[in-house]
Amino acid sequence: xxxxxxxxxxxxxxxxxxxxxxxxxxxxxxxxxxxxxxxxxxxxxxxxxxxxxxxxxxxxxxxxxxxxxxxxxxxxxxxxxxxxxxxxxxxxxxxxxxxxxxxxxxxxxxxxxxxxxxxxxxxxxxxxxxxxxxxxxxxxxxxxxxxxxxxxxxxxxxxxxxxxxxxxxxxxxxxxxxxxxxxxxxxxxxxxxxxxxxxxxxxxxxxxxxxxxxxxxxxxxxxxxxxxxxxxxxxxxxxxxxxxxxxxxxxxxxxxxxxxxxxxxxxxxxxxxxxxxxxxxxxxxxxxxxxxxxxxxxxxxxxxxxxxxxxxxxxxxxxxxxxxxxxxxxxxxxxxxxxxxxxxxxxxxxxxxxxxxxxxxxxxxxxxxxxxxxxxxxxxxxx
Amino acid sequence: xxxxxxxxxxxxxxxxxxxxxxxxxxxxxxxxxxxxxxxxxxxxxxxxxxxxxxxxxxxxxxxxxxxxxxxxxxxxxxxxxxxxxxxxxxxxxxxxxxxxxxxxxxxxxxxxxxxxxxxxxxx
Amino acid sequence: xxxxxxxxxxxxxxxxxxxxxxxxxxxxxxxxxxxxxxxxxxxxxxxxxxxxxxxxxxxxxxxxxxxxxxxxxxxxxxxxxxxxxxxxxxxxxxxxxxxxxxxxxxxxxxxxxxxxxxxxxxxxxxxxxxxxxxxxxxxxxxxxxxxxxxxxxxxxxxxxxxxxxxxxxxxxxxxx
Numbered sequence: 274x275x276x277x278x279x280x281x282x283x284x285x286x287x288x289x290x291x292x293x294x295x296x297x298x299x300x301x302x303x304x305x306x307x308x309x310x311x312x313x314x315x316x317x318x319x320x321x322x323x324x325x326x327x328x329x330x331x332x333x334x335x336x337x338x339x340x341x342x343x344x345x346x347x348x349x350x351x352x353x354x355x356x357x358x359x360x361x362x363x364x365x366x367x368x369x370x371x372x373x374x375x376x377x378x379x380x381x382x383x384x385x386x387x388x389x390x391x392x393x394x395x396x397x398x399x400x401x402x403x404x405x406x407x408x409x410x411x412x413x414x415x416x417x418x419x420x421x422x423x424x425x426x427x428x429x430x431x432x433x434x435x436x437x438x439x440x441x442x443x444x445x446x447x448x449x450x451x452x453x454x455x456x457x458x459x460x461x462x463x464x465x466x467x468x469x470x471x472x473x474x475x476x477x478x479x480x481x482x483x484x485x486x487x488x489x490x491x492x493x494x495x496x497x498x499x500x501x502x503x504x505x506x507x508x509x510x511x512x513x514x515x516x517x518x519x520x521x522x523x524x525x526x527x528x529x530x531x532x533x534x535x536x537x538x539x540x541x542x543x544x545x546x547x548x549x550x551x552x553x554x555x556x557x558x559x560x561x562x563x564x565x566x567x568x569x570x571x572x573x574x575x576x577x578x579x580x581x582x583x584x585x586x587x588x589x590x591x592x593x594x595x596x597x598x599x600x601x602x603x604x605x606x607x608x609x610x611x612x613x614x615x616x617x618x619x620x621x622x623x624x625x626x627x628x629x630x631x632x633x634x635x636x637x638x639x640x641x642x643x644x645x646x647x648x649x650x651x652x653x654x655x656x
Numbered sequence: 657x658x659x660x661x662x663x664x665x666x667x668x669x670x671x672x673x674x675x676x677x678x679x680x681x682x683x684x685x686x687x688x689x690x691x692x693x694x695x696x697x698x699x700x701x702x703x704x705x706x707x708x709x710x711x712x713x714x715x716x717x718x719x720x721x722x723x724x725x726x727x728x729x730x731x732x733x734x735x736x737x738x739x740x741x742x743x744x745x746x747x748x749x750x751x752x753x754x755x756x757x758x759x760x761x762x763x764x765x766x767x768x769x770x771x772x773x774x775x776x777x778x779x
Numbered sequence: 780x781x782x783x784x785x786x787x788x789x790x791x792x793x794x795x796x797x798x799x800x801x802x803x804x805x806x807x808x809x810x811x812x813x814x815x816x817x818x819x820x821x822x823x824x825x826x827x828x829x830x831x832x833x834x835x836x837x838x839x840x841x842x843x844x845x846x847x848x849x850x851x852x853x854x855x856x857x858x859x860x861x862x863x864x865x866x867x868x869x870x871x872x873x874x875x876x877x878x879x880x881x882x883x884x885x886x887x888x889x890x891x892x893x894x895x896x897x898x899x900x901x902x903x904x905x906x907x908x909x910x911x912x913x914x915x916x917x918x919x920x921x922x923x924x925x926x927x928x929x930x931x932x933x934x935x936x937x938x939x940x941x942x943x944x945x946x947x948x949x950x951x952x953x954x955x
Binding site for chain 2: 852931
C-alpha cells in the first residue's frame, strides 16, 4: 500500500472515500430512479419532502433505522445476517480497481523537520496489473451472496429466486467474458490505465502500411469494437440483475426473489451491492469504449501544459488536471447510469426461457464472431 | 502491491456492514424470536407449507456445468489476446492465429452442437 | 517482520483455517462456503507471489464457477439436518486414521527430504517477472501448444458427456 506512513494513510483514506462514494451515490440514484421513472411514465413521483423530493432520501434512512429486526424462525441466522454484509464487498473491491482520473504527483516536502519524498497517488483504489481479469474474478463472487441470502432465508421463493439469479449471472458471465476478448486483442493489455492511454488523440487506425486519421473523432474503443460494446453493455445489465433481466425478483411469480425476507438496512445493503455492480459496469464501459477519463479533443499533456500557464506549483497543477479528468469521467459515468435507469423503465421483462436463449444462443455466438473478426482484422492490418 | 489495500478494504467493509446491522437492531428493536405470524416465512398470506426442498429442474445443473466448461475455454483466450500483437510483430502471427483457430473451431463446434442438440432449450 | 511476510502469514492462516473448516463443518453448505473462502485466499497467495493472472484465473474459475456450482447443488438438496461430521463405526474410522497417517507422513517426508537433501532454487520475490501474464501467453503457444489444443478437445468431450447424462432416462428432461 505504500512505503511510509504518509503514503499508507493517504491510500487507506482513498479506499474508504471511494467506498463511501459508492454508498453515497445510492440514495441519489434511488431519487433519480424514482423521479426518472415518474417522468417516463408521465407521473410526478415523490415531490412532497423537501425541494423536488430530495429530502425523501433522509426520511427513508430514518425509516430504515426504525425498522424492527425480525428474522424468520426458519432462517439460518448466520447466513441470513452475513449475506447482506458480503453483498457490499465484491462490488466495492472491484470498483476500486477502475482508474477514475490521472494520478496526482506530490512533490517532495518537509513537515515538522521530517522529509517526505515525492509521491504519486493513482486516482484509483489500487493499480492492479491485470485490472480486467481481477474485476471479472471479484465480481463473479457476487453469486455467493445471492445464494447465501436465498438459502439462509429459509423461504422457498427466496431459494427459487436465488437459483434463477445465479443461473442467470453465470450464463451472462460467458458473453461478458467473451466480449472482452475483442477489447484485449485491440489494446494488447489487461491494465485499465494502459487501455485508457491507448485511446488518447484523434481516431487513427492503420491498415497495412497506411495510416488513416479522422481528426474530428476521438480515438475511442467504441469505433473499433461497436458489437463488442453492445454485447458487453447488455451482458453487464444481466450481471447486475436489473430490468429487463430481473427474473430473480419477478414479483408476479417470486414475491421479491432472494431478498424476500429482508428489510431495513439489510435490504439497503443488497441495493448498494446492485448499484455498485451498475457502477462497475458503467465504469468499465467508459474505460473500454468511451476513452475513460480522457477529455475528447485534448490529450492529458495538452491540458497539463495549459494549466501550467496559470499555476506554477507542480502538485497543484497535477491536482487541477486530475480534477478536470475526474469531471470528464463522472460525466460519462452519469450518462451511462442514466441509460441504465432509462432502459429499466422502458423495456418489459423477459420470460425465463427467452432470457437464457438470449444469453446462450444469441449473445455468445455474436461475441464469438466479434472475437474472430477482430482477430482477423488485426492480423490483416499488420500484413 | 495491491494485496494490502484489498484486504484492508474487505475488512473495513465487513466492519461497516456489521456496524449497520447492529445499529439497526439497536434503534429498531431487538431480536425477538417470538412465535406470531410475523416470524413465519412470507408466502403471500397463505399458511406456510412445511416442506422446503423443492424439486429443481436438471437444467440448472446442466447450465452450471456447461458454464464452467465454457468459462475455462474463454479464460484460455485471454493470454492469447494479450500476446497476439507481440506475436504479430515478431512474425509468428499466422502460426498463433492457426493454433488459436483450431481451439476456436473446437469451441464453436461445441457451442453449436449444444444448441442443435437442444441442451440449452428451456421449456 | 516486513509487510510482505505479514501478509503471507495472514493469508496462510486464513487459507489453512478455511481448508480445515471444509472438513470439520457438520453442515455441507458451510463446508462448500469454506471451500470458496479457501479458493479466494489461495488467489490472494498467488497475488503475493506476483502471479496476478493465475490469481485472476483462480478467482474466476475455482471461486466463481466450480464452487458456485457446488454451493448451488448443496442448497437445492437441503441437507440442513445432516448429523455429525464423522460417521460412527470403528472400522471406517480406523481406516480413515490409517490413510490420514499415510498421507501426512508422505507430505512431511517430501518436505523434509526437499528441505535437507535437495537443492531448492529459492528465487527472491523481487526477481520474479512482473509481466507474468504475457510470459504465460508466450509459453502457452510455444512449449505447451499440444496440451492447450488437447484441453480444448477434452472440454468438448466433457460437455458432450454432461449433456448426454442430463438427457438420459429418468430425469425431468428425459427424451420420451
